[in-house]
Amino acid sequence: MRQEKITKEKVLMTGNEAMARGAIEAGCSFYAGYPITPQNEIPAYMAIQMPASGGVFIQAESEIAAINMVFGAAAAGTRAMTSSSSPGVSLMQEGISYIAGAALPAVILNVMRGGPGLGNIAPSQSDYFQATRSGGHGDYRCIVLAPGSVQEAYDIMPIAFDLADKYRNPVMVLSDGMLGQMMEPIQITKSPRHQPARYKKPWALTGCRNRKPNVVKSFYIAEGELERWNLELQKKYQAIEKNEQRLESMFSHEAETIIVSYGTMARIAKSLVMKLRSRGKKIGLIRPITLWPFPKKGFNSLKRNQKILVVEMSYGQMLEDVRMAVGDKFKVGFLGRSGGGIPKETEIVRALERL
């Protein structure tokens, strides 16, 4: 659908900068954020480029203020975004719940670091549960996208904003300190990749000139009102689960063993898969790109004799989704490290041998 003019231009940038650039090119015109490592390149980029592109940049007084600013900007009908890293995203959860409850489109970047608590600033994937199980209070879901390279971090931003507008729902882009800090040459898409006109926002707060007043709210106090609204949300989530599962699948039909990984971990797994295949091993990879909705469809056609190894930079979070996707028909092995540890190729090979 999109008319993209791909040029030969390649630019060397970090994953964080790539996401910031991708957001602006996707029509994001409001950014608020609070400093936290390892995502500081994003607000630094936005501080220069957002005003340069006619948008608004605010350094907020806290992550709590930042996400509520995003609530306001989204309510006013603009494409709005914030970014943070794990502890900061924990602080934002209340606001994300309000955004979901008020059915506002917004994008939240989480460049994950080690936890719990202050943890450390090393890359991690241990916010998977928080991201995919709602994180804040109430029955809601964020759409969660997990880029696996700097190029994809750039390419995924217009998808994130389109999904947010299409479903009037918060979208979280789940990255990590490795992907955020890593530099790679990426191909820049030259023409504007967003079509804001596709998503009309008659509900937005613009002043009630020539129309009835609009109210943006998540408060439904009358008898039965909240349950009716929650059922509306559930219908939306069912549509998202049906329509928006995304994954990358490599050799998964013919492989004897399949590694399931996302983000930075999938990048490491991918190079191992290519290495092992060159030695004649029948191995494949499934890389979920949407973590919610979890891409169950990628597991439907697997055969019972295929073995699965889930590898994460956390202690068995995505593992639960894989188990739910395949049921108890498959043997599912697991390898995970967290707190700054990243499973090495040799460790993955040993885990494969143990299957």
Add this chain to the structure above:
Amino acid sequence: MERTISRTFSLKNVRTHYCPGCGHGIAHRLVAEVVDELNIRDRVIGIAPVGCAVIAYDYWNFDCAEAAHGRALAVATAIKRVRPENIVFTYQGDGDLAAIGTNETIHAANRGENLTVLFINNAIYGMTGGQMAPTTLIGQKTATTPEGRDNHQGYPLKISEMLGILPAVKYVERTAVYSPQQIMQTKQAIKQAFINQLENKGFSLVEILSPCPTYWGMSAQEAMEWIRDVMSKEYPLGKIK
């Protein structure tokens, strides 16, 4: 016959949920009258708080957003920044603005956001059942200060005076609604705070001392007299900046 008074167009013709003698009804109406008189109904955006005024948008006949408890000024900041042509105001109670939202309040004020802030100070949490507020007076009995507030629970927080020292703050005035004269003064102050925004002058706040007879344990009239005789001694009326 000459028409001398009519229904305030920016106020919906609906039943109130507020208690008898509550000050919110007066303050809501004053906001609506000012919006009508300044002819800004079609571009005003109000931010309702969490507290008794949580459904203020059920009364006001113009665009409104809710905000999480204490976050009205973060929401308002963003709306005004992305839509500078709109007139944006927050309506917040003492718990919302001066306890859980202190951070957002101070920083929006310190940035000099071009906003209008209406701060309803009734020295108590009404919606949740009459607990101590940051503005509760020393000795005042509440659900969480059954013996009366003492120093260990802090002093009445003078948030308006605190904001007054910030260089980016344009206008701060404290008014009350205990008499027709004070109500007219309150309306003047609200109007000034909106005019300041229309003239791009920056952050303007009106603190309104308002009665909560239900949780003060008083009649409506006693509550008005208590504002006049006791509360306004702790919180002196007048222009702070």
